[in-house]
Amino acid sequence: METIINPVVKVDAAFVYIIGFSLFLLFAITATMVWFVFRYSRKRHPRAADIRGDWRLELVWTLVPTLIAMSMFWVGWSSYAGLRNVPDNALTIETVAMMYSWIFIYPNEKETEDELVVPLGKPVRLEVTSDDVIHGLFIPAFRIKVDAVPGVHTYAWFLPDETGTYFIQCSEFCGVGHADMTAVLRVVTEAEYLAWLETEAADE
Ligand code: CUA
Numbered sequence: 001m002e003t004i005i006n007p008v009v010k011v012d013a014a015f016v017y018i019i020g021f022s023l024f025l026l027f028a029i030t031a032t033m034v035w036f037v038f039r040y041s042r043k044r045h046p047r048a049a050d051i052r053g054d055w056r057l058e059l060v061w062t063l064v065p066t067l068i069a070m071s072m073f074w075v076g077w078s079s080y081a082g083l084r085n086v087p088d089n090a091l092t093i094e095t096v097a098m099m100y101s102w103i104f105i106y107p108n109e110k111e112t113e114d115e116l117v118v119p120l121g122k123p124v125r126l127e128v129t130s131d132d133v134i135h136g137l138f139i140p141a142f143r144i145k146v147d148a149v150p151g152v153h154t155y156a157w158f159l160p161d162e163t164g165t166y167f168i169q170c171s172e173f174c175g176v177g178h179a180d181m182t183a184v185l186r187v188v189t190e191a192e193y194l195a196w197l198e199t200e201a202a203d204e
Helices: 007-039 055-084 190-198
Strands: 091-098 101-105 111-113 115-119 124-130 135-139 144-148 154-158 164-170 182-188
Touching (some): 124 135, 124 144, 135 154, 182 190
Antiparallel strands (some): 135 164
């Protein structure tokens, strides 16, 4: 079986990398500026040096930022690729947004409203669309945020690697009920999931 890398890990790594680099540059540039203010004040350094046309300097300040930007692009891209490449063995669940609820349809036609139940450890592919206006499927715990657009079918996937209850929220302003357009994601054990799947939707 292929090992699945949880995209949550990659997204977080990209975030930490970019924030870390930004903070480092913020402090390094600020410190250099302050140092220059003293080192090259008119009192200490009355005649400014002319550094125009120094190809070594030009090379350094062109190459270094290019490499930094490219490395940020690379970590961002690989986390994005992780979010978009769904493992082959994923469980597919239809996800339909409508004013103002989320409908989930399972492979056996079971339907739930505002409650998504998935088995632990199995990748889940959500086929996302909308019945009316533009909504947004936002599952922060799994770093998922995709628009649900009428007439368009898109997808998102996640790896439920821990049992528990997670929050789902609509992330596009879709009308007066937008703030209440929430749902619950429950990650349960495989046995619990199978038992749940066979119960009728009547108790929902
Ligand atoms: Cu649906 Cu906001």
